[in-house]
Amino acid sequence: KTLLFVFGTRPETIKMAPLILKAKQDSRFKVLVCSTGQHREMIKPLFDFFGITPDFDLDLMKPGQSLTDISMGVMTGVHRILQESKIDAVLIQGDTSSCFVGSLVSFYHRVPVMHIEAGLRSGDIYSPYPEEFNRKATGLVAHTHFAPTETAKENLLSEQYPDRDIFVTGNTGIDALFEVRRKLCExxxxxxxxxxxxxxxxxxxxxxxxxxxxxxxxxxxxxxxxxxxxxxxxxxxxxxxxxxxxxxxxxxxxxxxxxxxxxxxxxxxxxxxxxxxxxxxxxxxxxxxxxxxxxxxxxxxxxxxxxxxxxxxxxxxxxxxxxxxxxxxxxxxxxxxxxxxxxxxxxxxxxxxxxxxxxxxxxxAKNPFGDGTSSEKILSLVAERI
Ligand code: UDP
The missing domain is CATH 3.40.50.2000 (Glycogen Phosphorylase B;)
Known part of the structure; x- marks a missing residue:
């Protein structure tokens, strides 16, 4: 099965990297990576450290760019990829414009959207910033919700998402952190x-x-x-x-x-x-x-x-x-x-x-966000669900 990862900011890259690395070693998957370039400068060292080369680079960040410009770029870029390649699932992460727009285009193409870090809520969709809208709207089109914690799952259940589509997996950011900590020790x-x-x-x-x-x-x-x-x-x-x-x-x-x-x-x-x-x-x-x-x-x-x-x-x-x-x-x-x-x-x-x-x-106190095994859990579930 072919998985397309779409992301572009620093936190998304950190949280996607362990999944991408694991999926690449997994014979069940073929992996394609699309970087939208939303945080171009900050993600380059991350790609170098984790040894990831994007298959598609939308290179969207331009000076004075508006959210609408970024969204249009993600829309056109991801649309083209989905037109040209046969993709079995799109994996997106968090609450950015890359995440929401990437998931919307995938939904239009009828490709299952797997939302990593689903179910976080600030409760304020009318704040001047788009994150709460992005995470809620991504939820609407997601095929599978990977909630980092029980609380995130509860949020989704209270919005009437079916239990069978929600999985508590921990946060992949902890997997990335452990990888870096191991490297620093060795x-x-x-x-x-x-x-x-x-x-x-x-x-x-x-x-x-x-x-x-x-x-x-x-x-x-x-x-x-x-x-x-x-x-x-x-x-x-x-x-x-x-x-x-x-x-x-x-x-x-x-x-x-x-x-x-x-x-x-x-x-x-x-x-x-x-x-x-x-x-x-x-x-x-x-x-x-x-x-x-x-x-x-x-x-x-x-x-x-x-x-x-x-x-x-x-x-x-x-x-x-x-x-x-x-x-x-x-x-x-x-x-x-x-x-x-x-x-x-x-x-x-x-x-x-x-x-x-x-x-x-x-x-x-124990970390409630994960124990470094989230990527493994998520990939097993992805394999089962597509
Ligand atoms: N981070 C980093 N350098 C910094 C500050 C943060 O690498 O100078 C990392 C941090 O370890 C975490 C991620 O960036 O993994 C968080 O990104 P940010 O604070 O930009 O976004 P947020 O998590 O609030 O969405």
Missing amino acids: DVALKTQFDRDYSFLHTDKKLVLVTVHRRESFGLPMEEVMRGLMELSKQDDIELLIPLHMNPQVRKSAEKIFGAQAQWVDKGVPPRSGETKIWLCEPVDYVPFVYLMNRAHLIITDSGGVQEEAPSLGKPILVAREKTERPEAIAAGTSKLIPLEHKAFLNTALEVLRDPSIYRNMSE
């Missing part, structure tokens, strides 16, 4: 290289790794988070590393709040002073990012993928959002929401850092 040269790249970090301080990029937080909420981080950096035993998202809104807020208190670092550039407590850098490739998560004492993030991954590395997470479509992590005790107001933000961070029992409970 490849001493790689680990030494990262130790060297990040030698500006003080080994006697606790590293707080931070990523914030959600559009819903742009402006005041993000500035409050950054004010909270400034306060946090005054603690003697702590330093912060913040890979800064490329979006100019994030950079503008960082410049405004951190100013000269933060120091930009990038590979090979020696830091200016030993006093810096806030390090800023360009977004980090996935493999060094896993290295940094592993090295961190605490992670503060608004990223979905990071909330899923960090518990497998035993790292407590503070989620800088008002709500999360991953409530399983909060329920399992691996993460907590942190208020978007700088004083309350600081108090919550200090509570986790200073209370050993809270810290230990969070770092020892």
Whole structure:
């Protein structure tokens, strides 16, 4: 059977890679990969690391591109592939435009759509951002729903999807994470290289790794988070590393709040002073990012993928959002929401850092998102259902 994988952003690529690699080794499948190119720069190192070469590259990302432009590109591109090749199932992941439009075109072609990471819900379809619509609309045309957790399955059942089409498989992002962790353990040269790249970090301080990029937080909420981080950096035993998202809104807020208190670092550039407590850098490739998560004492993030991954590395997470479509992590005790107001933000961070029992409970809680075997489960189910 021929499987077509359609995706284009960084998180999709990370979560699809283990499936693609496993499917390629599986004699039941012929694999075709279509990259839409939605995050062109960020996914190239991922393709290199996992050794994946796309069979189709739609190369959609152009400066000033709108969601409509991207959607039209995915529509035409995937339509052409489905016209020219006989495909038995299309696999799509998550909640992006590549995911939704890819699934819609496959549905029009009457090719079964297999939705990986199905059933996440924020409950707010009218938010200014398309993710909730994309995931719900993908569900409507999906033939099979691979829910990462029981909660995601419950969401689908409550929307009247039949039980027989929903499978709880865990999240393939954990499979990818384990693959990288294995590589970091085995490849001493790689680990030494990262130790060297990040030698500006003080080994006697606790590293707080931070990523914030959600559009819903742009402006005041993000500035409050950054004010909270400034306060946090005054603690003697702590330093912060913040890979800064490329979006100019994030950079503008960082410049405004951190100013000269933060120091930009990038590979090979020696830091200016030993006093810096806030390090800023360009977004980090996935493999060094896993290295940094592993090295961190605490992670503060608004990223979905990071909330899923960090518990497998035993790292407590503070989620800088008002709500999360991953409530399983909060329920399992691996993460907590942190208020978007700088004083309350600081108090919550200090509570986790200073209370050993809270810290230990969070770092020892079981990861509700998977155990590294999701790809295997999904591929067995795909084989059964097409
Ligand atoms: N990530 C990365 N470098 C970074 C920040 C995140 O490689 O500087 C990885 C992270 O480990 C996770 C994925 O990117 O696997 C999450 O992507 P993102 O936060 O962009 O999207 P989300 O998960 O929120 O959709």
